[in-house]
Amino acid sequence: MTTIRDVAxxxxxxxxxxxxxxxxxxxxxxxxxxxxxxxxxELDYWPNGAARSLTTSRTQTLGVLLxxxxxxxxxxxxxxxxxxxxxxxxxxLLSSSxxxxxxIVAAARAMRGRVDGLIIMASDRGTAEAVLGFLGRQxxxxxxxxxxxxxxxxxxxDNRAGGRSAVEHxxxxxxxxxxxxxxxxxxIDAEERLGGYRDALAGAGLSASPQLELPGDFTETAGFRAVxxxxxxxxxxxxxxxANDAMAAGLLGGxxxxxxxxxxxxxxxxxxxxxxxxxxxxxxxxxxxxxxxxGRRAVQLLLETVxxxxxxxxxxxxxxxRLVLRESCGCRSRTELPVLARGAGDSGERDRI
Amino acid sequence: MTTIRDVAxxxxxxxxxxxxxxxxxxxxxxxxxxxxxxxxxELDYWPNGAARSLTTSRTQTLGVLLxxxxxxxxxxxxxxxxxxxxxxxxxxLLSSSxxxxxxIVAAARAMRGRVDGLIIMASDRGTAEAVLGFLGRQxxxxxxxxxxxxxxxxxxxDNRAGGRSAVEHxxxxxxxxxxxxxxxxxxIDAEERLGGYRDALAGAGLSASPQLELPGDFTETAGFRAVxxxxxxxxxxxxxxxANDAMAAGLLGGxxxxxxxxxxxxxxxxxxxxxxxxxxxxxxxxxxxxxxxxGRRAVQLLLETVxxxxxxxxxxxxxxxRLVLRESCGCRSRTELPVLARGAGDSGERDRI
DNA sequence: TTGTAAGCGTTATCAA
DNA sequence: TTGATAACGCTTACAA
Numbered sequence: 001m002t003t004i005r006d007v008a009x010x011x012x013x014x015x016x017x018x019x020x021x022x023x024x025x026x027x028x029x030x031x032x033x034x035x036x037x038x039x040x041x042e043l044d045y046w047p048n049g050a051a052r053s054l055t056t057s058r059t060q061t062l063g064v065l066l067x068x069x070x071x072x073x074x075x076x077x078x079x080x081x082x083x084x085x086x087x088x089x090x091x092x093l094l095s096s097s098x099x100x101x102x103x104i105v106a107a108a109r110a111m112r113g114r115v116d117g118l119i120i121m122a123s124d125r126g127t128a129e130a131v132l133g134f135l136g137r138q139x140x141x142x143x144x145x146x147x148x149x150x151x152x153x154x155x156x157x158d159n160r161a162g163g164r165s166a167v168e169h170x171x172x173x174x175x176x177x178x179x180x181x182x183x184x185x186x187x188i189d190a191e192e193r194l195g196g197y198r199d200a201l202a203g204a205g206l207s208a209s210p211q212l213e214l215p216g217d218f219t220e221t222a223g224f225r226a227v228x229x230x231x232x233x234x235x236x237x238x239x240x241x242x243a244n245d246a247m248a249a250g251l252l253g254g255x256x257x258x259x260x261x262x263x264x265x266x267x268x269x270x271x272x273x274x275x276x277x278x279x280x281x282x283x284x285x286x287x288x289x290x291x292x293x294x295g296r297r298a299v300q301l302l303l304e305t306v307x308x309x310x311x312x313x314x315x316x317x318x319x320x321x322r323l324v325l326r327e328s329c330g331c332r333s334r335t336e337l338p339v340l341a342r343g344a345g346d347s348g349e350r351d352r353i
Numbered sequence: 354m355t356t357i358r359d360v361a362x363x364x365x366x367x368x369x370x371x372x373x374x375x376x377x378x379x380x381x382x383x384x385x386x387x388x389x390x391x392x393x394x395e396l397d398y399w400p401n402g403a404a405r406s407l408t409t410s411r412t413q414t415l416g417v418l419l420x421x422x423x424x425x426x427x428x429x430x431x432x433x434x435x436x437x438x439x440x441x442x443x444x445x446l447l448s449s450s451x452x453x454x455x456x457i458v459a460a461a462r463a464m465r466g467r468v469d470g471l472i473i474m475a476s477d478r479g480t481a482e483a484v485l486g487f488l489g490r491q492x493x494x495x496x497x498x499x500x501x502x503x504x505x506x507x508x509x510x511d512n513r514a515g516g517r518s519a520v521e522h523x524x525x526x527x528x529x530x531x532x533x534x535x536x537x538x539x540x541i542d543a544e545e546r547l548g549g550y551r552d553a554l555a556g557a558g559l560s561a562s563p564q565l566e567l568p569g570d571f572t573e574t575a576g577f578r579a580v581x582x583x584x585x586x587x588x589x590x591x592x593x594x595x596a597n598d599a600m601a602a603g604l605l606g607g608x609x610x611x612x613x614x615x616x617x618x619x620x621x622x623x624x625x626x627x628x629x630x631x632x633x634x635x636x637x638x639x640x641x642x643x644x645x646x647x648g649r650r651a652v653q654l655l656l657e658t659v660x661x662x663x664x665x666x667x668x669x670x671x672x673x674x675r676l677v678l679r680e681s682c683g684c685r686s687r688t689e690l691p692v693l694a695r696g697a698g699d700s701g702e703r704d705r706i
Numbered sequence: 707t708t709g710t711a712a713g714c715g716t717t718a719t720c721a722a
Numbered sequence: 723t724t725g726a727t728a729a730c731g732c733t734t735a736c737a738a
Contacts, residue, residue: 055717372734382708
C-alpha cells in the first residue's frame with residue numbers, strides 16, 4: 001500500500017505538502033502541486049480513509065441501521081439515502097435486518113468511530129426507546145414517526161393521514177363494512193396506518209370491530225391468508241384496506257382464487273404504491289409515499305446536525321401520503337382511464353418510470 | 354468521546370491492559386479485567402474503529418458497489434450480503450446506484466483504507482473492465498457472470514440456462530413464434546438471458562428475429578410499452594419471455610388492457626420470481642433465482658480471499674435458476690393447483706413466506 | 707500479569 | 723510557499 005510518504009519521496013517534497021495538495025489547500029506552488037499529482041498518479045496513491053478520520057475526527061460516513069425490511073420499500077429508502085449522501089460526499093455504513101433492540105444497539109456500537117452520525121429506523125417503539133437510551137448523545141435521525149421531540153430529529157411518512165384518506169374514500173363510495181389487514185404486531189408504521197383506518201371509521205360513525213382487523217405481516221402470503229377471515233366475517237365486508245401493497249396483492253390473488261369479484265363484491269386498497277400496483281388485476285388503488293425522498297430527507301437532517309455550524313436544533317418532518325385511485329376500489333371504470341395513457345401521464349411522479 | 358486512556362485511568366491500569374481486555378487477550382488478571390469492564394461500562398467506552406483499523410490494517414468492513422438497481426433484486430442482494438457479513442463480524446460500506454465506470458471507480462477509490470475487500474456488481478462489461486483495470490490488486494469479488502478467470506473471484510446466476518429453460522418450456526408447449534422483452538442495453542444479466550432465449554430457439558430450429566426481440570429496461574412501464582410491438586409483430590407471437598418479472602407484470606397489465614387473453618392468446622414467462630409473481634393475474638410463471646444466496650456467496654468468497662490464510666485462489670460460482678410453473682404459460686389449469694395450497698407448500702423454498 | 711513505547715497514515719500547528 | 727513534528731486512538735512487541 002502506498003502512503004503519503006512514498007508520494008512525498010517521489011515528488012521530492014514533504015508529506016505536509018502532499019497532504020495540502022490532496023486537501024485542496026491553495027498555499028501550494030502550482031508546479032509543486034503538479035509534481036505531487038503526477039507522483040500520486042504514478043504510484044496509484046489515495047489517502048487512507050481511516051488515518052484521515054483519525055486526525056480529523058470526521059469520517060465522512062453515515063451509519064444506517066434498518067430493521068428487517070423487504071422489497072421495494074427497503075430499496076427505495078437506501079436509494080434515497082445513498083443519493084443524498086453521495087451528493088454530500090458521504091459514504092454509508094449499512095446494517096440492516098435487525099430483529100430486536102439488542103441487535104440494533106450492538107450494531108450501532110460497532111460503528112463507533114466509523115461514522116459521523118446515525119440514521120435509524122426502529123421497527124417498533126421498544127427498539128426506538130432502547131436506541132435512544134443507549135446511544136446517548138451522538139447525531140441521530142430517526143426514520144420513524146416518533147418520539148421525544150427534543151431528543152433527536154426524525155422524518156416519517158404520514159401513515160395515519162394516508163390510511164385515513166384511503167378508508168374515507170371507501171366510505172365515500174358507500175361502503176359501510178370495511179375490513180383491514182394489519183401489519184406486524186408492534187410495527188410503528190403499521191400501527192399508524194391502523195390508526196388512520198380507525199379514525200376514518202370513527203369519523204363516519206362506523207364501529208370498529210376486532211373481526212374486521214385481520215392479522216398480517218406485510219408479506220403477500222399474509223394477504224392470501226387473510227382472505228378466508230375476510231369472507232367469514234359477519235356481516236361480510238364489502239371493502240378491505242391492506243396496510244401495504246404486498247398484502248393487497250396477496251388479497252387480490254386470494255380473492256380471485258375464491259371467485260370473489262374485485263371491486264364488484266370486494267373493494268381493495270393498498271399502501272405504498274409499489275411499481276407493480278398498476279399491473280395487478282384489477283389495478284390497485286393505493287396510497288403513494290415517496291420512500292426515496294424519505295431517505296433523502298433523513299440524510300439532509302443528519303447533515304444539518306453534524307454540519308460545521310454545530311448541532312442544529314432537532315427537527316421533525318412528516319412526508320405526505322397521497323391516495324392514487326385505480327380500479328380495485330371501484331371508483332373508476334377501466335374505459336375511463338386506459339392504463340397505457342395513464343402510465344405516460346404519471347411519469348413525472350415516479351422517477352423509475 | 355472517551356478513549357482508551359480514560360478507561361485506563363479510571364481502572365488504574367495501563368492502556369495496554371485495556372486494549373488486551375477488549376481484544377480478549379487471556380493474559381490479563383481476572384480482577385483486573387473486571388475493573389476494566391466496569392470502568393468501560395461506566396464511561397460508555399467502545400474502541401474507536403478508525404484507530405483500530407489503522408494499527409491492525411484490518412477494517413472488518415466490506416465495500417459493496419452496485420449499479421442502479423431496483424426493487425426486490427436490490428434488497429435481496431443486500432440482505433444476503435448483510436447476513437453473511439454480520440455473521441462474520443464484518444460491516445458493509447455501501448455505495449449503489451452507479452451509472453457509469455467513472456462513478457464506480459471513484460466510489461471504490463474513496464473506500465481505500467476503509468475496507469478489507471470489495472464486492473462489485475458491474476451492470477455492463479465496460480464497467481467490469483474499467484473496475485478491473487483501476488482496482489489492480491485488492492481483494493475483489495464480482496457479482497457478475499464474467500471475466501478474466503484468474504483476475505478475481507465471481508458469483509453469478511445462471512441467467513443463460515434460466516432463460517433457456519423458460520423458452521424451452523414454451524416450445525415444449527407447442528409455441529413456435531416466441532417473443533422476448535429485453536433488459537437494458539449492455540446489461541450483462543440481460544444479455545445472458547437473451548442468450549438463453551436464442552439458444553432455446555436455435556435448439557428447436559426456430560429462427561430468431563429482431564422484431565421479436567423487443568426493447569426494455571427492467572421496469573414495469575417497459576413491459577406495458579412492449580405490448581404494442583408484441584401485437585404488431587407478423588406473424589403474431591403466441592408467447593413472450595420477459596427478461597425480468599417487473600416487465601412481465603407490465604406485459605400482463607398491458608395485455609389485459611388490450612383484451613388479449615393470457616395464456617390463451619399469449620403465454621407469458623418472467624424471470625426472478627419476485628414475491629408478487631403469484632399474485633398477478635394469471636399467476637406468473639417465472640425463473641426463480643436465490644438472489645439472497647447470491648449475496649451470501651459473494652461475502653463467503655471475499656472472506657476466503659481476505660482471510661488469515663492469505664489470498665485464496667480465485668473462484669467462480671454459478672447459482673442455478675429454476676423454472677417455476679404457474680398459469681401464465683398455460684401449462685396448468687387453475688383448478689389443478691389452488692394458489693393457497695401452493696403458497697403453503699412453497700414455504701420451505703422462500704424464507705419470506 | 708502488567709507497563710512502556712513505537713508505530714499505523716494522516717492532518718494541522720508551528721517555524722522557517 | 724514549504725518542512726518538521728506533534729497529535730489522533732489504538733495495537734503490539736519488548737521489558738519488567
